[in-house]
Every structure is written in structure tokens, then in C-alpha cells.
Amino acid sequence: MSTLPQEIIIEEILKRLPVESLVKLQVVCKLWNSLLHDPCFTRSHFQQSISQKPENDYLIINDHKYGGGRCPNVLSILSRNNFSETCIDKVPYSASESSNNDINLIGSINGLVCLNCFSNYRRRFMIWNPMIHRSKKILLPKYYGRALQNCVCGFGWDSITNDYKVMIKPGDSVEVALYSCKTDCWSYKPVDCDVSWSKYDIFQFPQFPSVVVKGIPYWKYYDGTKIVNFDVTTNRFRSLVNNNTDPMGPYYNLVNIYDALARIMYSNFTNMLLYVDLYDENRGVWSKMYEIKNVVTRSIKTLMCFKYGGETVYADRENVNCYDPKSDEIKVLVDCKKEYTQGFSYTPSLLSLDGMSSTSLWI
Structure with a gap:
């Protein structure tokens, strides 16, 4: 009985398998298990997967349950193939912590997820790959570790240098703090932008980006008058040029459709x-x-889109629904026991960063 050479199995078979299958196959043998931690294989597998039309599409969702700050957050992945929801990890929550303790999604890029915890006026970050259960804590300098409740946070990817970055702009500060995963350190740069900001404009922003498109985080003013992004390649804030004759009103959400920036506008509540x-x-x-x-929706904050399929996910008064523009059909996903407050397009990958270790989620 002949067997395929190991090189053929790795190059022609394993590299074409979805991440979920590879994670299960790691228990077959030590060699296959080592592949999940081999940077050359994981990069090659990722390039192979994004070069083809994905067979499935995902959202990663942060469920802030009802009942106040002491209730646990649950991070879940929602599949477009069968619209099923899988709880991938429960984030620990300490009952002894104050009620303003909160864990949030900052963004999702290439299978890596940036999480933020704000507790007792202290902010902490982590970059996490939920598929392979590996994470990297990001320690803030002492000055930036406290009193950062009113700040803009973002997660971006410099595709030229393949560097993942976390950015913070505290209050009305004239500088931006940038963390580089490649150098594993923070740097501080003057705010460089073409946005006409006053020192109070920071309070017009939500703390976290509305959407991340091609590694660039986007925010919109609460009143909808401006859309701003942060280009991690140039380390520059930039406002979008809008050549439309009709002005943008406040009633819209930014989403990622077909890996491009889109907006969902609505007429009334x-x-x-x-x-x-x-x-x-x-x-x-x-x-x-x-x-x-x-x-009829309960909250426009629940609007999000599957990146490749373009289906829109939203909540009405009774259910969390998904609208398919191709069939013009609305499917019920789950009932309203949960309140989805954050969600990003998610692409599973085996990618890991230097310094990542087995996940031990923190508070």
C-alpha cells in the first residue's frame, strides 16, 4: 500500500484545509501539531485561504448580558454557513470588581482579535487568536495605564511591514500612543491629521472603532457629521472625502462588506x-x-455585516435577524435573550505573534 509523501500532504492537502479542521487534526501526530506553531506554514496557509473565495464567513460578537456590570461577557463566533453561534471563550469576570469593569472588542484582523479591559480606571489590552487559543498581553506604560476612560482606541494592520498595532489617543492629548507588535514597545507621536479638531472633538468619538476594513479602523462622530480613520502605515488620522451632494445625517452605521467600507442608513426608529x-x-x-x-429595530448598534457574503445582521423587537440581499429574505438567528453590542467581521487563521502563549484571559 503506497502512501503520499509528507511534502504532498502538507503542501497540497493540509494548506487547503479550513482552520477548524486543522485545529482538530493537531492531535493526529506531533508533526501536524507542530505545523500549527510553524510561522512559515501558518503564513502560507493564510495566504492560501484568502486567495480563494471563503466557503464560510464569520462574525465575532461580544455579548454584554443584561443585569449590569457584574454579568459576564461572552465572546462568540457566528457562522454564515448555518447561522449557528459558537461560544469560543468566556471572559472571566470578578464579582469583587467594581461595576464599571468592562471588556470590549477593539477589532478583528486576519484572525487576530484585539480585546480591551477597563477596570477601576485602568485600561489593559490583549491580542488573541481564539481558534488556536493563544494570546499576548500588552502592558501599558504607567502614565497611560490609568485615567484613560475618555480615549479613542484602535487596532490596525500595516500590510507593508506586516505589523499589527494598537493605538490610543487619550482625552484632548496632542499625541497618539502606538504599540507595535514587531518591536513589542510603545512609541508616542504628535497627532497628525487632516481633520479640523478642537480639543473637545475627542468626546464626539465613540471609544472604539465602528469597523475595521483592510486593517484600518474607522470611527464616526456621534452626530454623524464626520468619518475618521487611522492609517497605521502613515500613523495619520484622516477624514473621508465626501463628494455626494446629500449630506450625511447622524443615522447610519459603518460596516465591512466585501472587504470595503459601507454604511447602513435608516430613516427613523x-x-x-x-x-x-x-x-x-x-x-x-x-x-x-x-x-x-x-x-423595526431595538438598537442600531447591533447592525453589522458578514464581510464576504454581505448579509446584514440586526436586532428587532423580538429576534436577532439576518437579511440576505441576494434572496431578499430575512432569517431569524436567535431570540432577544442576548444584546449584541459589538461585532466585527472575523476571518479564522492560524496566525500567531511573537510573545503569544496559551490563552489565560484576565480581568
């Missing part, structure tokens, strides 16, 4: 008509993709 527009960055214009009629 009672009998909603949702418009989905795609942004052309070169021309600086929004073009209409489709609309969803007669949607």
Missing part, C-alpha cells in the same frame, strides 16, 4: 427603511447597494 451604501475611496462617493424594508 419606528418603521425603518435601511439603505446600504458602499464607499468608493478613490472617488469619495457613496453608491447605493440595496435597501431593507419594514425593519
Whole structure:
């Protein structure tokens, strides 16, 4: 009985398998287990997977349960193939901590997830790959470790240098703190931007980005008048050019569709008509993709999209639903026992960063 050479198995078979299958196969033998920690294999596998149309599409969701700050956060992955939800990890929550203790998603890029914990006026970060259960804590300098409740945080990827970065802009500070995973250290740079900011503009931003597209985090003002991103390649804040004649109102959400920036606009809070527009960055214009009629939602914060399929996930008064623009159908995902407050497109990968170790989630 002939067997395939090991090189053929690795190059032609294992590299083409989805991440979920490889994670299960790591118990077959020591060699296959070592592949999950081999940077050459994991990079090659990732390049292979993104070069093909993904068979599945995912969202990673942070579920802030009802009942106040002492209730646990649960991070889950939602699959587009069968619209099933899988709890991938429960983030520890200490009952002894004060009620303002909170864990948030900062962003998701190439299978790596950035988490933020704010507790007792202290902020901490972690980059985590939930598929292989490995994480890296990011320690803040003492000055930035406290009194950072009112600050903008972001997670980005410099595709040129393949460097993942965490950025913080505290309060009305004139500098941005940047953490580089490659150098494993923080640097401080003056705020470089084409945005006409006053020192109070920071309070017009949400703390966390609305969406991450191609490694770049995006925010919008609470009143909807501005959309700003942070380019981690140039370390520069930038406002979007908007050449449309109709001004942007406050009632829209930023989402990632087909790995491009899009927005979901709505007419009112009672009998909603949702418009989905795609942004052309070169021309600086929004073009209409489709609309969803007669949607009654509880909270627009729940609106998000599967990156490759374009399905829109939202909550109405009874259920969490998914709208498929191709079939013009709405499917019920789960009931309203949970309140989805954060969600990002998620691409499973085996990627690991220097300094990552087996996950031990913290408070």
C-alpha cells in the first residue's frame, strides 16, 4: 500500500484545509501539531485561504448580558454557513470588581482579535487568536495605564511591514500612543491629521472603532457629521472625502462588506427603511447597494455585516435577524435573550505573534 509523501500532504492537502479542521487534526501526530506553531506554514496557509473565495464567513460578537456590570461577557463566533453561534471563550469576570469593569472588542484582523479591559480606571489590552487559543498581553506604560476612560482606541494592520498595532489617543492629548507588535514597545507621536479638531472633538468619538476594513479602523462622530480613520502605515488620522451632494445625517452605521467600507442608513426608529451604501475611496462617493424594508429595530448598534457574503445582521423587537440581499429574505438567528453590542467581521487563521502563549484571559 503506497502512501503520499509528507511534502504532498502538507503542501497540497493540509494548506487547503479550513482552520477548524486543522485545529482538530493537531492531535493526529506531533508533526501536524507542530505545523500549527510553524510561522512559515501558518503564513502560507493564510495566504492560501484568502486567495480563494471563503466557503464560510464569520462574525465575532461580544455579548454584554443584561443585569449590569457584574454579568459576564461572552465572546462568540457566528457562522454564515448555518447561522449557528459558537461560544469560543468566556471572559472571566470578578464579582469583587467594581461595576464599571468592562471588556470590549477593539477589532478583528486576519484572525487576530484585539480585546480591551477597563477596570477601576485602568485600561489593559490583549491580542488573541481564539481558534488556536493563544494570546499576548500588552502592558501599558504607567502614565497611560490609568485615567484613560475618555480615549479613542484602535487596532490596525500595516500590510507593508506586516505589523499589527494598537493605538490610543487619550482625552484632548496632542499625541497618539502606538504599540507595535514587531518591536513589542510603545512609541508616542504628535497627532497628525487632516481633520479640523478642537480639543473637545475627542468626546464626539465613540471609544472604539465602528469597523475595521483592510486593517484600518474607522470611527464616526456621534452626530454623524464626520468619518475618521487611522492609517497605521502613515500613523495619520484622516477624514473621508465626501463628494455626494446629500449630506450625511447622524443615522447610519459603518460596516465591512466585501472587504470595503459601507454604511447602513435608516430613516427613523419606528418603521425603518435601511439603505446600504458602499464607499468608493478613490472617488469619495457613496453608491447605493440595496435597501431593507419594514425593519423595526431595538438598537442600531447591533447592525453589522458578514464581510464576504454581505448579509446584514440586526436586532428587532423580538429576534436577532439576518437579511440576505441576494434572496431578499430575512432569517431569524436567535431570540432577544442576548444584546449584541459589538461585532466585527472575523476571518479564522492560524496566525500567531511573537510573545503569544496559551490563552489565560484576565480581568
